[in-house]
Amino acid sequence: MNKVKRIQSTVLIVLLLLLSGCGGQEQSTAKKMELPSAGLAKLVINHKNGSVKITGRSDSDKIEVDASVKASGISMDNLELKLEAQQDTASLDARFKGQFLSMGEGSVDLEIKVPKQLNLEITSHRDGKIQISDVSSNGTIDNINGDIEVSKLSGTLKIKNQDGGINVQDIGSDVKIDNNNGHIVVNRIGGSAEIHVGDGSLDIDHVEKDATITQTGSGEVKMGEIKGKIFQNL
Template sequence: MGMQSLKNNQTKFKNHKMNFKNIKIALASILFLATISFTAQETVTVPLSNPTKPGLLKMGIINGSIKIIGTSGKEVVIKGTKRKESESRYKQHRKSKSNTDGLKRISNNSLEFSAEEYDNTVRVRGSVHGTTDFEIQVPKNFSLKISTINRGEIYVENVNGTMDVSNTNGKITLKDISGSVSADALNRNIVVNFIKVTPNVAMAFSSLNGDIDITFPKNLKADIKVKSDRGEIFTDFDLKTKPSSAKITKGDNRKGNAYNVKVEKWITGSINGGGPEILFKNFNGDVIIRAK
């Protein structure tokens, strides 16, 4: 009887262990389902009209990040992920709305964006509601005209083309790129690393409250025009500076034919004998021009 009772207890213990294990698996499944329900995500593939030729990506969003990677592929792959709205942001949004105390909030985690292609130009449009982050794969030889305003950074890697990049409240990082760039980031840093620069093409970089940190190939040929009102300027290029001249205009309508003389703190010079103009303009941040 003692042996039989022991066996019965062992069997009950094993059953309890199995039930406990099943409960843990069920809980893990519930947690996983709860996690994926918080984030809306979608991936679409856009074929090009002529995959053997370079293309152009155009997109401008209000809220969110843009990450672009150049690949050996022949298509544009776009993944959009909608961020869940934080509770504090939701409460702030509701301050000016009607009273909803005691009612249940139904969250809208739906994701909306569109993409269209015509003659190797791909246009991506995001929703004005919420915050959507984009990760995009493009063929390596691709030009970009991209911008975002709030709650996100712009990151580009391994792309060769003409790039027009703008971010109002976030950082811009362009890594291991080739081609030419026009970039402005109002309140954050601009960091660019060129592998190769398109010859005989002008470029421009501007910021108000961030640093501008650009690395060029050491054989760069360019005329440099640089200014930072409250920051410093650094370079390891052998920059042959030129004296700056005052800007004179004539014929202000309010003052007759008066001369208007303005002296600005621009530094101008040439690198490796000179070439197309590269402009750097900053207000509160530093300008760093590196040779690699």
């Protein structure tokens, strides 16, 4: 029995030492990346922990990324930050890889400038605000925990979000939103709108075509001008 207790005590001490070693002062750094956009049709972003701001530019022939990195209790060596192209798709990875028994955290805030015509896909994002504006293309967003703002996007827009508010305005084509929790604003949509509202509310106005609205929670739904047919399941 004493031997068992000694083993347990040793394991506890090792764990405490490992955990205490994960502390430390906050580190920060800034990095810039560029990639020519010739021949590219899409930018795919895999990003966790941090904000993303994407702005389209008509006078640019490259993707420009400004990354602001912070780490507390986790090594900067765990940072994965790269921008590369394969065939017609550019890939941007910005995240901290897991660290065994780490109690720290790392974040990467991104400011991205892209040619207006480049399609955008944000995959596996979590914990941070997403902003997209002034792009003449399609956008797809898959997010967990964070507000989303999209404006002046001329193509189609698809959003899947777990927790956070969504504000979508001045979209040129169809909009599809699946939101689990949070307030949704949809305004000035050039195509149709398909909105699933979970535990949250919805304000929708100025939709040129049909609007399909489903709701599984109890929040308020306000509808303004819908020029097409309205399909509701509340």
